[in-house]
Amino acid sequence: MPSFSTLSCRLAAALAAALAAALFALDAGAAERYKIVAYYFPPPPGRPAYSPADIDARLVTHINYAFANIRDGEVVPGDDKADTGPDGNFARLRALRRKYPHLRTLISVGGWSWSKDFSDVAATAQARARFAASAVAFMRAHGFDGVDIDWEFPVAGGAEGNLHRPEDRRNFTLLLQALRRQLDAEGRKRKRHYLLTIAAGNNASFIANTEMREVARIVDWTNVMTYDFNGPWSRYAGHNAPLHDDPAIARADADPRFNIASVVDMMLAAGVPARRLVLGMPMYGYSWKGCGSTHRGQHQDCSGKGRGSAEEGALEFDDIDDALVNRQGFVRHWNDAAKVPYLFNAETGEFISYDDTESFDHKIRWLKSRGLGGAMFWHIAADRRAVLQKVLAAGLLGR
16 A cells, blocks of 8 residues: 555646646647737848837737748758847847736748748658757747748749749648647646747648648647738739729739638638638738729739838838828728728829728728637838737737
8 A cells, every 4th residue: 555655746746747737738829819920020221120129019919030040951040140149139039028928929930031941851750850859949049939930832932942842742741740749848848838830821822732731730820921912023003911802803814812811711621720720911011103093003004113111012001101191192092892901193103002900900800700810910010100009909809
């Protein structure tokens, strides 16, 4: 018969295990609460400074730091000088995390510019294990709560020079499985849950080139990049992030599925649970010049990129809201079918597609009606006055 001390030890061990399991489950994510995921991208030279210390973390639940790079098969800082060090962005993000205990932070790996080597790190079991180990070590070393994989894109697409393989479709799943295993192993040691998320593409090709049903079982949630449906890479002006298609401005070479509702429907049909879909919202717009006047420039051929903030054709929300809405010859219009605003200058033919508080309000109500898990936005430094952030916080968090 076990001694009293032995029974006490067993009881203590059982209570400790139960407490650890409860903490693990509690930290595993507030599945029933809405998430507001902010991507933080350091402003490039020439743009106003905006560090993690400037973020009002009361308005968000998660911050994804964009981006870490991949070098020799491992995760490395994107910019050692800006990211690391006692006064670097990572240190400031840790300080923000201490100030706001509800906040969770993730390191986002890849993005448009640094997805070149994903195909290689996903190609073999050995490469996947090495990458996953480096991601976990990076996360722990810099005080993050999880890892966000932004592979743009498996199998096809993305920036020129990216590596692609047909096997990427399966290897993407296997890479996430390797990450999940190592994050969970680390979590058991620390008695907590580490997050794993992805940024997903906005079209049928991305869904065809991934195994989203399996992916959804591995990750905590999927941030769907439901923007960039049209942009200055196109010869005609279109809406950046329409909620719905507008048949009244249809053209033969425009895909009627290039809208938020269609992509969410495709994700759901592919097997992603609604609560594990976080809807992407842009805090920027696109511009064209020399556009035809029909439909006030909507879906009209143009002569090229319009004005921009850091680069031609791309404008941050602050720059649009502060200087262009019903100013400088621009008139704000509303497309009630697509539920988005746009600006048109009839004299110059300049067209600007963007989102504002009205379109955000429609998208918030829509995502709630579909049972989605929350909202994600790119990127927080484009809304320095927190105009759009406050709309999201009020609509999803009641703040």
